[in-house]
Amino acid sequence: MxxxxxxxxxxxxxxxxxxxxxxxxxxxxxxxxxxxxxxxxxxxxVARKARERSDVARTGKKFGRQKGGGTARHGDRAAPIFIGGGKAHGPRVREFxxxxxxxxxxxxxxxxxxxxxxxxxxxxxxxxxxxxxxxxxxxxxxxxxxxxxxxxxxxxxxxxxxxxxxxxxxxxxxxxxxxxxxxxxxxxxxxxxxxxxxxxxxxxxx
Known part of the structure; x- marks a missing residue:
């Protein structure tokens, strides 16, 4: 050409x-x-992975009374609402x-x-x-x-x-x-x- x-x-x-x-x-x-x-x-x-609830090493022991405490009946410190708990819906490693x-x-x-x-x-x-x-x-x-x-x-x-x-x-x-x-x-x-x-x-x- x-x-x-x-x-x-x-x-x-x-x-x-x-x-x-x-x-x-x-x-x-x-x-x-x-x-x-x-x-x-x-x-x-690639996003850096955040630790989610299953990745955090925190106690699963019930830390309050079932009734009469005036708060919710929590049984896991790894829940996202606590300081030090796992990230809710955090970034995960994906390969492209x-x-x-x-x-x-x-x-x-x-x-x-x-x-x-x-x-x-x-x-x-x-x-x-x-x-x-x-x-x-x-x-x-x-x-x-x-x-x-x-x-x-x-x-x-x-x-x-x-x-x-x-x-x-x-x-x-x-x-x-x-x-x-x-x-x-x-x-x-x-x-x-x-x-x-x-x-x-x-x-x-x-």
Whole structure:
């Protein structure tokens, strides 16, 4: 698949041939759903367990008379209403680290890239900029990439571009190694540099 390469200001800078094995697949909603669910589940934090009534070591001896004491007829100090008693309906440890086959994860990323290649992919020659947020904002507005843009560079993100994009709402930047299905699908436009294309294709062909 041949795609036009642009400069950061939107001017043409040649063409690049994208691998059909990475950017030319037919996206499947079930695969993408499985990978996104796996990503989000693994992001969830695990709550610290609280000791409930059955976990507290307190006496179960009846500590008052059945009648005439003027209070309720309690028989367990571990009840939640007492100081030192167990927590009522406290947080419990839950594990969210579901597993997913590596082949399915790789297939999901290829399908996410392919979905953007059909609609929403831009390939840039590079991310050279002067590091000024105002300049970059004007450049991106002129290029018309949209409101939510994910920019993926090669081994490391261009420092000046990362600094300039830091305060821009809707612009997120990742190195090629951080490319993932959830972030790609969440953004309206996926912007890849030539270096990112080479890294992503090498990642699957290697």
């Amino acid at each position: 041949k795609v036009q390469v642009l400069n950061l200001d939107g001017s043409a800078a040649g063409d690049v041939e994208l691998s059909d094995a990475v950017f030319g697949l037919e996206p499947r909603a079930d695969i993408l759903h499985r990978v996104v669910t796996w990503q989000l589940e693994n992001r969830r934090g 680290n579901i597993s997913l086959n590596k082949k399915v994860r790789a297939l999901g990323l290829k399908m996410a890239l392919s979905a953007k290649a059909q609609n929403g992919l831009v390939v840039l020659s590079g991310l050279d900029t002067d590091g000024k947020t105002k300049t970059l904002a004007a450049t991106l507005a002129k290029a018309g990439f949209g409101k939510k843009v994910l920019v993926i560079d090669g081994d490391a993100v261009n420092d000046n571009f990362a600094k300039a994009a830091r305060n821009l709402i809707g612009i997120n930047v990742l190195p090629a190694v951080g490319a993932n299905v959830y972030d790609i699908l969440k953004h309206d436009t996926l912007v890849l540099t030539r270096a990112a294309v080479e890294k992503l294709e090498a990642r699957f062909n290697g």
